[in-house]
Amino acid sequence: MASPSRFFTQKVDPSLLATNQAVAFRDYGRPADVLRLVNRPIQNFGDDKILVRILAAPINPADINQIEGVYPAKPPFEPEIGAVAGNEGVAEIVAIGRNIQGQGNHQVGNLVLPLYRSFGTWQSYAAVGPNDIYSFAPRKKVPILGVASMAINPSTAYRMLNDFVSLMPGDYVIQSGATSAVGQAVIQLCKIWGYKTINIIRDRPDLDTTINHLKSLGADVILTAEQMGTADTRQYLKALGSPIKLGLDCTAGKVASEIARALGPGAPLVIYGGMSRKPLLFPVSLFIFKDIQVRGFWMNRWYQHCPHLERQTMWEDLMHYMEKGELQPPKFNTIPWVTSTPTSSSASSSSTSSLSGTDGEGLLKAIRTAINGPDGGAPGTPKKNILIMDSDYIN
Numbered sequence: 001m002a003s004p005s006r007f008f009t010q011k012v013d014p015s016l017l018a019t020n021q022a023v024a025f026r027d028y029g030r031p032a033d034v035l036r037l038v039n040r041p042i043q044n045f046g047d048d049k050i051l052v053r054i055l056a057a058p059i060n061p062a063d064i065n066q067i068e069g070v071y072p073a074k075p076p077f078e079p080e081i082g083a084v085a086g087n088e089g090v091a092e093i094v095a096i097g098r099n100i101q102g103q104g105n106h107q108v109g110n111l112v113l114p115l116y117r118s119f120g121t122w123q124s125y126a127a128v129g130p131n132d133i134y135s136f137a138p139r140k141k142v143p144i145l146g147v148a149s150m151a152i153n154p155s156t157a158y159r160m161l162n163d164f165v166s167l168m169p170g171d172y173v174i175q176s177g178a179t180s181a182v183g184q185a186v187i188q189l190c191k192i193w194g195y196k197t198i199n200i201i202r203d204r205p206d207l208d209t210t211i212n213h214l215k216s217l218g219a220d221v222i223l224t225a226e227q228m229g230t231a232d233t234r235q236y237l238k239a240l241g242s243p244i245k246l247g248l249d250c251t252a253g254k255v256a257s258e259i260a261r262a263l264g265p266g267a268p269l270v271i272y273g274g275m276s277r278k279p280l281l282f283p284v285s286l287f288i289f290k291d292i293q294v295r296g297f298w299m300n301r302w303y304q305h306c307p308h309l310e311r312q313t314m315w316e317d318l319m320h321y322m323e324k325g326e327l328q329p330p331k332f333n334t335i336p337w338v339t340s341t342p343t344s345s346s347a348s349s350s351s352t353s354s355l356s357g358t359d360g361e362g363l364l365k366a367i368r369t370a371i372n373g374p375d376g377g378a379p380g381t382p383k384k385n386i387l388i389m390d391s392d393y394i395n
């Protein structure tokens, strides 16, 4: 490897290349069992690479499924450390290799989003190719946590509202999992575009607080999962005055069936998650007499085939809405990326052992707690966790 010093700006201490740390797993399994904090020296930063410093990286359900080995997108495994966890996040360009200076939109100081899944965002630094990242100048009013979490959840909401049916202002959209990050983005995008939302949430002790929050985002109607299927609710949905044009479901089970029942003739029901871990069951009559269209959506699949311009338009739109304060990220539980300083011997090579010291242990513990949920995933527990690698930048 060429001497790295000539690539760096004064912001970067070259020793960071040797002391890069990552949360990784060698085997699939329960995150609590398999996640470990490892040294992962950056060895492949050369003339053709860009060095990025990760600023923040969310913990999404897909990350957890990937660690468990039940997610279709498999991460690359490195011989010694295994796979670095984390699919999403925002990073800052800190150095650009000599051969690619001036290429594309890449500038030192720009923010970047990964352009492929299984990026391994739960680490401090990464060396990437110029085509691996989407690069843009930081914008003061766009919340950095919003950018960090933009590529999966708000993008999923954006696509599902645009790609299955042509909606007009005033049209109704019905969705389950309205408290989720995707659900909250659906509510806000519908408000921006003039659509009305019917939002299904699980009952919870602080129901009023949740209802008030979703209303403050722009939700029109909120129903509990328990209310779905009652004669009163079915009557209420029938009497809305116009057919519901689109259904979005991330829970499956009974709620998905009730959404299908509520849809107007021929309307698509887009399935994008299965949080209840229950199967989908639809009465035959809905297919025969209403011709409901049950479809699936996977953001990964869209990214694999999307025209670059469409992706750019979507992300620019989302940042524009954030800049105007019309699209807020979900409330995050932040987990500071506090790790031990590795000793010089452990810094010199990859290590699969957890780093010594309580800080590294504390980080792993915080991630495990976030993933398990403080009370076993009951409704209303904090939903979104995000790793903060650089709290100074974020604040």
Ligand SMILES: NC(=O)c1ccc[n+]([C@@H]2O[C@H](COP(=O)([O-])OP(=O)(O)OC[C@H]3O[C@@H](n4cnc5c(N)ncnc54)[C@H](OP(=O)(O)O)[C@@H]3O)[C@@H](O)[C@H]2O)c1
Pocket (backbone or CB within 6 Å): 060, 061, 062, 152, 153, 156, 177, 178, 179, 180, 181, 182, 183, 201, 202, 250, 251, 271, 272, 273, 274, 275, 276, 277, 297, 298, 299, 300, 377, 378, 379, 380, 381, 383, 384
């Ligand atoms: N297909 C795709 O491309 C794609 C993209 C993004 C996300 N997703 C999926 O969309 C879903 C939401 O993701 P997210 O990141 O937005 O989630 P999130 O913010 O972590 O929220 C999780 C949501 O699931 C609900 N939930 C949890 N356990 C449940 C259960 N047993 N029964 C019913 N609902 C339950 C929660 O409701 P409470 O408030 O009641 O706890 C909350 O609304 C996940 O399944 C995720 O994998 C899919």
